[in-house]
Amino acid sequence: METVLKIENLSVSAGEKEILHGVDLTIGKGEVHVLLGPNGTGKSTLGSAIMGSPEYNVTGGKMLYKGEDLTVQSVSERAKNGIFLSFQDPIEVPGITVSSFLRSALEAKSGKRVRLFDFKKQLEEKMEILGMDKAYANRDLNVGFSGGEKKKTEILQMLMLDPELAILDETDSGLDVDAVRTVSQGIAAYKAQSDGGLLIITHSTKILESLHVDFAHIMIDGNIVKTGGAELIDEVNAHGFSVYEEG
């Protein structure tokens, strides 16, 4: 399997504090990885560091995306090269509609003008998959959206930008059962349209029920302590994380 992301012995700090202490992770094309772990163990830090958040510094190790060193690329370069991060708390951006934001993001990515007609058609299709009211396309990005609508809008962006590596950071947190189902449908649609790699960060396993998972990783205190197949999820469901914390 062709490798999309290869992380070796990665250390990441926020200010003076080291959060990740030598993480290894390899994601291949078309693979679905799940990163599990209790709150505050550094799962989101890993996702943000891959995207290039200015809040974190890579202090050691390697991070290669399609064979290229990620650490020298700006956030927008990473995005243009095909990395996508679905935010845990999407930011409200007044003054730009979902539709025109997505169009300019697509244009930034392709470097070409995006034809309005094709774009609109595509956007409406994707919104339908997510059961979103079309009116959201003309609303300011995330402004006044409910938690569920914000997460759906993140998934909508993922479907439109069609990344080669999509990281979903706690996309299911705070959502009711219906919203989780919709988000799962969105992820399934992404799997159907793309052979990109997926990294799903979560501390619960609800979102994974209808998804084929290739690899599961358990992170405790800034280290990946166990990697396995989908069976690891059942193990977590049965016993929680405490067994890994002790061992």
Added chain:
Amino acid sequence: MDERTQVADIDRSVYDIRNDSSRDYKLEAGLTAELVKKISNEKNDPEWMREFRLRSLEIYNSLDVPDWGPALDGLDMENIVTYVRPNTKMSAKWEEVPEDIKNTFERLGIPKAERESLAGVGAQYDSELVYHNVRKEVADLGVVYTDLESAMHGEYAQMIHTHFMQLVPPADHKFAALHGAVWSGGSFVYVPKGVKVEIPLQSYFRLNAPGAGQFEHTLIIVDEGAYLHFIEGCSAPKYNVANLHAGCVELFCGRGATIRYSTIENWSKNMYNLNTKRALVAEGGKVEWVSGSFGSHVSYLYPMTILQGKGSKMEFTGITFAGKGQNLDTGAKVLHAAPDTSSLINTKSISKDGGISTFRSAVEVKKQAEGAKSSVSCESLMLDDISRSDTIPAIDVRTCHADVGHEAQIGKISSEAVFYLMSRGLSEADARATIVSGFADNVSKELPLEYAVEMNNLIRLEMKGSIG
């Protein structure tokens, strides 16, 4: 890095084109009674206006430069040329406007906007109007839109005599007096009873000559139950010497009438913009100001509304963007002089690269203004640590039966928001510009589309190069 934006990028050069002004008629710099008389002769003033000018000059000489706002040290009246007449006459046909001047306005998009979305246009170049035209169907409704000079000699002579500088008397402040002495150009608008002018009129003021002043006067009278949207735009190329703009706007809003007055000001950064705007609103009338201040080196600008009639209203929506070397002191004033009047002031200010933005508001509620409502809100965004933003609100309420509120907020661009937008592929410059445009959204929403686009272009232009 590849740069892409929401709206087409504009080139600062559009605003910076300088035309040769050596063939134009100019008075010598400085200010004397002789010069004022020359201007008066040049303009063929009626006798009352000639006297008005000379009286204003006396007042000017008796008043001090304001000492409570941004420094005016760089402005030396001995060096300002108060009157520059372009080498042409006013025309109602663009073909008759000299090539270089016409091209300037073409680049600024004025004739195109006129064809597409305006009911009439006045274009002033230095001290004189070079173009003035109003659509026939609008003129047929009895709407008058012309230059003040010819109106002073025509059918509306008496109306001008009784209204000119009645709202802003020359004794108001030194630069109002200066305006009274040397004013030239501008527009006169009269909208008769009940006439609703559905599409806007626009005047554009272009100052081309270096070291010159522009002192246009805009007098608008909207009669009972009528409606008018008036747009004012201004720009100038940059010179190394100080230029001065001391215009004056007077709006008379009749009973139940509505005036919307929009401005996108983009003077070059050697301009001292000491402009005075005032509106008088009769019973049930409404004045809406939309104001975007982007240019000039120093600005003093506080449009004032006098709510004289019962139930009259005002709304002020403004944005000020102070960049490097700019000290922009802007805001709004309102006087509640009748019962059940209401005012709503909503402003945003942005400062970057050491720019200073000061918001001043004055709300005065008179004893008789029972049931008055006033709400002032001011939000500031500072884009770096070397810029400055101040809020100076003044509230004076003389009745117990009024509802008056004030709110102010100062903030910075969140790095989280920049990260979010960049994570979708936007460059850092575009991400920041998007956030700033969003912050300015309250004003762009109030503007006709083309002007909203121009404003966003200006914001993007200002944001360019703001990243080290």
